[in-house]
Amino acid sequence: MTTSTPAPLTRAPGLTSGQLPRFSEPIGVVIALVISAGVIALLAPFNIALWLVLTAVLYLAGIGVASTIVENRRKATDRVVRGLVTSAFVLAVAPLISTLWTVVSQGIGVLSWSFITQTGGTRFDPDTLSVVATPGALQAVVGTLIITGIAALISVPIGILTAVYLVEYAQPNNPLRRMITFLVDVMTGIPSIVAGLFAFSLFSLIVGPKAFSGFSASIALCVLMIPIVVRSTEEMLRLVPSELREASLALGVPRSTTIVKIVLRTAASGIVTGVVLAVARVVGETAPIFIAASFTDNFNANPFDGPMQTLPVMAYTAYSFPGQDIAASQAQSWGAALLLVILVVIFNLIARIVATMFAPKSR
Secondary structure: OOOOOOOOOOOOOOOOOOOOOOOHHHHHHHHHHHHHHHHHHHOOOOHHHHHHHHHHHHHHHHHHHHHHHOOOOOHHHHHHHHHHHHHHHHHHHHHHHHOOOOHHHHHEEEOOOHHHHHOOOOEEEOOEEEEEOOOHHHHHHHHHHHHHHHHHHHHHHHHHHHHHHHHHHHOOOOOOHHHHHHHHHHHHOOOOHHHHHHHHHHHHHOOOOOOOHHHHHHHHHHHHHHHHHHHHHHHHHHHHOOHHHHHHHHHHOOHHHHHHHHHHHHHHHHHHHHHHHHHHHHHOHHHHHHHHOOOOOOOOOOOOOOOOEEEEEHHHHHHHHHOOOOHHHHHHHHHHHHHHHHHHHHHHHHHHHHHHHHHHOOO
């Protein structure tokens, strides 16, 4: 009887074999930053953009070669692609961060409670015999809220009802449906200044050449806001499962009640989010409001009589047409810009909160 000698056991390779160290990528970024800074310092004047681009190139080349030698080609490709995606993300976010930093750093010194609650303008000081500029943005805050509020009151019902008709009632081959879809697509691509010219021309025909008013600016914003509301609401309604509609109709519920009680309530989270984001989109428009409502330093809360001031127009006019005190006018412009950014952030936070409250799972 012969006995076979068992084959010697081979030790499995370790899990960490053939891998770069855990912190190789951040260390590679630091090394690339140092090398690129040294190269730029020797060859050319220091430039942040050139420094970052050279850092990205050196890092991608270094991590690709190191990973190919230590690991394998598949992992090297993965690391290089992740580096490219990260570089693209940083490239896209850098202008936003730069803009926010500039607005915050320039406007934080002007922004205060008195700046928000008092009307700005210029007045003659008889004691010093000079024109004194008073910083204040109350007229712009009130004008922004009134003009945007009127535009939302007009645009939201029209947009939601249009989307309900397109999704729930109109057949795919309906000529009216195709025409409405075409017009919504055209309105989506209309430049904002064209909307302002349309509103000003319309009210000039109605009330005469002095047609500057907050309501005229609201109509201009409606032209920009309605297609956004229609598109967002239409997409949310299409996401509602057809089974919910069929179950409601099978129980004998009328179609209109099914839309109100089932479809709209199910899509309420997305609809409200789209509406608030549409408001945040038009609240920063400058050209249509500047053409339709003009601007003024006086407090005017009547949208049907006379020019009105808004935050984006205030930022533009104070920077482009400064008063005698140029520094004070520019500071007021940066304060209005920062206040507008804060207002847009508040709108986005409201959209998030409302979307969470109206979500079906939350209810």
